[in-house]
Each structure stands twice: as C-alpha cells, then as structure tokens.
Amino acid sequence: MQTEIEPGVVVIGAGVVGLSAAIALQARGLAVTVLEREGPAAGASAGNAGAFAFTDILPLASPGILKKAPKWLLDPLGPLSVPPSYALQIAPWMFRFWRACSASRVAHSMTAQTALMDLSKAELEPFLAETGTLSMLRKEGNLQVYESQAELDASLPGWKARAEHGIEFRHMGAAEMATIQPGLAPRFTHGTFTPGWYSIADPKLYTLALADHFRARGGRIERAEVSSLHPIEGGVEIRTTDGRTVRARKVVLAAGAFSHQVARSLGENIPLETERGYNTTLPADAFDLRTQVTFGGHxxxxxxxxxxxxxxxAVELGGLKLPPNFRRSEAMLERARAFLPGLKPEGGVQWMGFRPSLPDSLPAIGRARATPDVVYAFGHGHLGLTQSAGTARLVADLLTDGKTAIDIASFSPQRF
Structure with a gap:
C-alpha cells in the first residue's frame, strides 16, 4: 500500500465550501491539499441558483413547512416530494425534521442561522477581493411574489422575524412589482422585495475561479475518493477507494452530501440527507430578468x-442512489412559462444535484468526536454558497486560533 505524508491540512471536497476553507487556511500560512472525488465544482456548487441569500434566516424545518407539506407531498412533481421507494429509509430523518419544527427549536435555529449569515456577509466581499472574484458579485435583490393578499398575510410572521434582525424589505402591489420585474403574470398580485439579496454571476465559474486561485497560491487539488479516516499519533490517516493512504496533521471534511459516509469511519452517525435539487438553464435571452424572482408557493x-x-x-428527499427524475425540471419550467408569459423555454440544459441537509436546517461545523484533528464543515442544505465565506472563517479559526468568530455550539456535529 502506497503511503504519502502531508505535513499540513487536507481538505476533503472541492465544492464552494471546501475550496473556500482551503483558501482561508492558505491565508493563515498553512500548506493545504484538496482531495476531491470528481473535481472542482462537480456537485451542488455547479448548479445552484447562485444566490447569497443572507436574508434567508428562517429554517426549512418550521411550522410553516409542516402546514404546506401534506399538500405538497401529494404532488409527486411538487415543491416537496419523497419517492415511495425511499420513504422507509428517510423516516428517521423526517422524524427529526418534525421535532425541529417546534417553536422553541425554530427560534434557536433562527438565532444560530442569523449569526452565521451575518458572519458570512461580513466575510464575503473581502474574500471575493482576495480571490479576484469581486467582479462576479451582483446586488440585484430578490422579489418574492404572491397570488393573493391571503398568501402575503401568511408570510408576514416570517417577515416580522426578519425585521427584528434588521433585514430590509418592502411589501408592494402589482404596479410596483412591475417596475422591478416587468412581465409577471397578472395572477401575482402582491410581492416583497429584498434589496440585500446578493448573487454570483455563475456559481460554477465562481467555484472554478476559486480552484484556480488556490492552485496559483501553491495549493494542490488531487482526484481521490476518500473511504475512511483514522486517528493516528500526530494526525489523521486518510484512506482512499483506490488503496492509497495519506497522512495529514489536520483534515477538513467538506464533502457535501457524501460527508456522513466518511464520518462513519470515525464512529459518528450524523443524520445527513440529500435534498435533490433540479433546474433548467435556458439561454441568456430567454427572458428579460432583472432580479431573482422567488415563486415561494410553488x-x-x-x-x-x-x-x-x-x-x-424544489426539494426531493431521495438520497444519493436513485436515478434523476427530470420530470421535476420539466414541471418547474412549465410553471415558469405560465408565470412569466414571455419566457422562451427552448434550448435549456437540465441538471440535478445533491444538497446536503441536516434535520434542523443548520450545518455541521466543528471537531469530530474521535479526534480534534478532524473538523467537519458540511450540511448547509441550499445555503452552501451563501454560508461558504463564513464557514471558511470558522474552519480557519478552529485550526489556527482555536477561538471562533461566533459561537458554534449550535452547529456541533454531535448535537444529534
């Protein structure tokens, strides 16, 4: 068996979280190698919606989602679905999700989420400037649209919570909505515009740019699928599926939806599940889009x-092994045609990716139980891009100073 020695840090995962952490560690003077099973930006970092959703402080696990879930689950192509063949396997996770929807737990999760969002927003622009990607940042806001006064009213508790955390927004009627985003179907009578919602020009190109910056600063990215981690004296032994062994002083596990499989080798059973996200990317001239538009009811x-x-x-809780169901992409595109009558649906490219999600909607950021030389950084759900710069700061803090910029107790990998 071939053995290699790495004197510094090995980061497992070359998505946006892993690469951001690798760059932050590099900036602290550490030698860093990234191991990635497929290559940079191969997973959810390539196909997400490109949003830095710093105002999205409400956890997915909430009483509101419980009210909508029964209706949504009846539609196999709707916003939330569980394939029948996966229902039994995901039942324990769903039970934890249900428990996380209690009022006290939602309040706790929101406080923790807000702290991570604030840190991530504060870290973002300096990080973009350092990596030469600041020109990719857009500040075009987000328009959440509603089909009735009743639907807007149902959303008001969430907006009240945002207001209490200092998030700027304004409610409006159809006429004002049309000045921000012309071309909406008349069925949308109300909306809420959030100016502090940022986005990136293209998430895949951004992640690839981070990889280029990391390499230019002396970092290495190697193709390897990690099968297990083993604490050893002075560090960690990393074993790969092709029989290699790498020894590093420190390891960051940021392998997205596959992270829990590696964590099991350290004796931890972390309830990570997969939100399978779908999309269709149309040509740039498909619609005159001026802000990101959220059709929350759909x-x-x-x-x-x-x-x-x-x-x-949308959310399909279907694990890592079932084949993609691109009828979900087609259903969303069909709805988009109805909601944006001028949308040209031709020439689209479909995609499905794995968003790593924990039952309480918070990521796992912290040390492994088996050894302080392994730090976890995964489980961000649909907020990986949003929280990448903040997570990178916390990982770098843990592996250098030992004192983190914010309290990370709520993100403990052992909280389950």
Whole structure:
C-alpha cells in the first residue's frame, strides 16, 4: 500500500465550501491539499441558483413547512416530494425534521442561522477581493411574489422575524412589482422585495475561479475518493477507494452530501440527507430578468446568470442512489412559462444535484468526536454558497486560533 505524508491540512471536497476553507487556511500560512472525488465544482456548487441569500434566516424545518407539506407531498412533481421507494429509509430523518419544527427549536435555529449569515456577509466581499472574484458579485435583490393578499398575510410572521434582525424589505402591489420585474403574470398580485439579496454571476465559474486561485497560491487539488479516516499519533490517516493512504496533521471534511459516509469511519452517525435539487438553464435571452424572482408557493426561483436564465429549486428527499427524475425540471419550467408569459423555454440544459441537509436546517461545523484533528464543515442544505465565506472563517479559526468568530455550539456535529 502506497503511503504519502502531508505535513499540513487536507481538505476533503472541492465544492464552494471546501475550496473556500482551503483558501482561508492558505491565508493563515498553512500548506493545504484538496482531495476531491470528481473535481472542482462537480456537485451542488455547479448548479445552484447562485444566490447569497443572507436574508434567508428562517429554517426549512418550521411550522410553516409542516402546514404546506401534506399538500405538497401529494404532488409527486411538487415543491416537496419523497419517492415511495425511499420513504422507509428517510423516516428517521423526517422524524427529526418534525421535532425541529417546534417553536422553541425554530427560534434557536433562527438565532444560530442569523449569526452565521451575518458572519458570512461580513466575510464575503473581502474574500471575493482576495480571490479576484469581486467582479462576479451582483446586488440585484430578490422579489418574492404572491397570488393573493391571503398568501402575503401568511408570510408576514416570517417577515416580522426578519425585521427584528434588521433585514430590509418592502411589501408592494402589482404596479410596483412591475417596475422591478416587468412581465409577471397578472395572477401575482402582491410581492416583497429584498434589496440585500446578493448573487454570483455563475456559481460554477465562481467555484472554478476559486480552484484556480488556490492552485496559483501553491495549493494542490488531487482526484481521490476518500473511504475512511483514522486517528493516528500526530494526525489523521486518510484512506482512499483506490488503496492509497495519506497522512495529514489536520483534515477538513467538506464533502457535501457524501460527508456522513466518511464520518462513519470515525464512529459518528450524523443524520445527513440529500435534498435533490433540479433546474433548467435556458439561454441568456430567454427572458428579460432583472432580479431573482422567488415563486415561494410553488417552491422554485428564476435567476439571471451570466451563462443563462436558471429555473430551479424544489426539494426531493431521495438520497444519493436513485436515478434523476427530470420530470421535476420539466414541471418547474412549465410553471415558469405560465408565470412569466414571455419566457422562451427552448434550448435549456437540465441538471440535478445533491444538497446536503441536516434535520434542523443548520450545518455541521466543528471537531469530530474521535479526534480534534478532524473538523467537519458540511450540511448547509441550499445555503452552501451563501454560508461558504463564513464557514471558511470558522474552519480557519478552529485550526489556527482555536477561538471562533461566533459561537458554534449550535452547529456541533454531535448535537444529534
């Protein structure tokens, strides 16, 4: 068996969280190698909606989602679905999700989420400037649209919570909505515009740019699928599926939806599940989109990227092994055609990716129980891009100073 020695840090995962952490550690003077099973931006970092959703402080696990879930689950192509063949396997996770929807737990999760959002927003622009990607940042806001006064009224508790955390927004009627985003179907009578919602020109190109910056600063990215981690004296032994062994002083596990499989080798059973996200990216001239539009009642968004118009979202809790069901992409595109009558649906490219999600909607950020030389950074759900710079700061703090910029007790990997 071949053995290699790495004197510094090995980061497992070359998505936006892993690469951001690798760059932050590099900036602290550490030698860093990234191991990635497929290559940079191969997973959810490539196909997300491109939003830095710093105002999205409400956890997915909430009483509101419980009210909508029964209706949504009846529609196999709706905003939330569980394939019948996966229902039994995901039942324990769903039970934890249900428990996380209690008022006290939602309040706790919101406080923790807000702290991470504030840190991530504060860290973002300096991080973009350092990595030469600041020109990719867009500040075009987000328009959440509603089909009735009743639907707007139902959303008001969530907006009240945002207001209490200092988040700026304004409610409006159809006429004002049309000045922000012309071309909406008349069925949308009310909306809420959030100016502090940022986005990136294209999430895949951004993640690839981070990889280039990391390499230019002396970092290495190697193709390897990690099978297990083993504490050893002075560090960690990393074993790969092709029989290699790498020894590093410190390891960051940021392998997205596959992270829990590696964590099991350290004796931890972390309830990570997969939100399978779907989208269709249309040509750039498909619609005159001026802000990201969220159709919350239908569980999807439409986003303008530098590479096209992306229609995507929804949640399919179907694990890592079932084949993609691209009828979900088609259903969202069909709805988008009805909601944006001028949308040209031709020439789209479909995509499905794995969003790593924990039952309480908070990521796992912290040390492994078996050894302080392994730090976890995964489980961000649909907020990986949003929280990447903040997570990178926390990982770098843990592996250098030992004292983190914010309290990370709520993100403990052992909280379950």
């Amino acid at each position: 569980g999807f968004v439409v986003t303008r990227l530098s590479t096209g118009i992306r229609v995507g979202g």
